[in-house]
Amino acid sequence: MTMSIVHRATGIALYSGTLLLAWWLIACAAGPAAYANVQAFTGSWIGRLIVFGYTWALMHHLLSGVRHFVWDLGYGFKTADREWLTWAALIGGIVLTVLLWVIAYSMGVAR
């Protein structure tokens, strides 16, 4: 039950986060100076925290959304199934987020 509001909260977070995505794309299209501003922001601790949070929100919302598809198709309504799906989305979201950032750092985002 609690996870329903988390799905909603991550959705709202992702909604606001599209501003960051649009800023990044526009800056990339605009030129080096604008892009440097984005990189300075995403490189700062607060910027990095926001992007990390955005990654988690996206991964959790994705898995939580897949859980809703399972329910839409009429499966997973037993108590044990519901519990399993919820934990899978919760733990899976965290695991995927950490995994993506390990890959990102290994590819040189930290520079």
Added chain:
Amino acid sequence: MSGDNAHGAQKSSMRTPIGKVRKLGPAGSGTSDFWRQRITGVAMTLLILPTIVVIMMLLGRNQAAAAQILGSPLISLIMILFIIASAIHMKIGMQVVIEDYVQNEKLKLVTVMANNFFSIAVALAAIFAIFKMASGV
């Protein structure tokens, strides 16, 4: 929005009261948004892996290299598809949240409209940036 005036409720009608309101819901547009939310959700589930690969390709690169990658045809297409799906998805999602929590009818009208403006503006800004990089100007 309000379901009472939608789809031509006539004064004398053979339709039962429940028949007049059935499928309209708080959005007044029936189940079309529900279905569209599923389509865009499935689309993004399919597109998330290519999108993550694209973003990973851009990490640690300078503006010129990033713009060149984002401007290549296949990558532009992946990004545009993801942006369109997410814009529709987030517009519907936020509208559901508004309809659930905003009780005042006029405030609901204004916030739903602002939600439309925001979603369309953000999506168009992002798509325009992609177009610009794809055309290389």
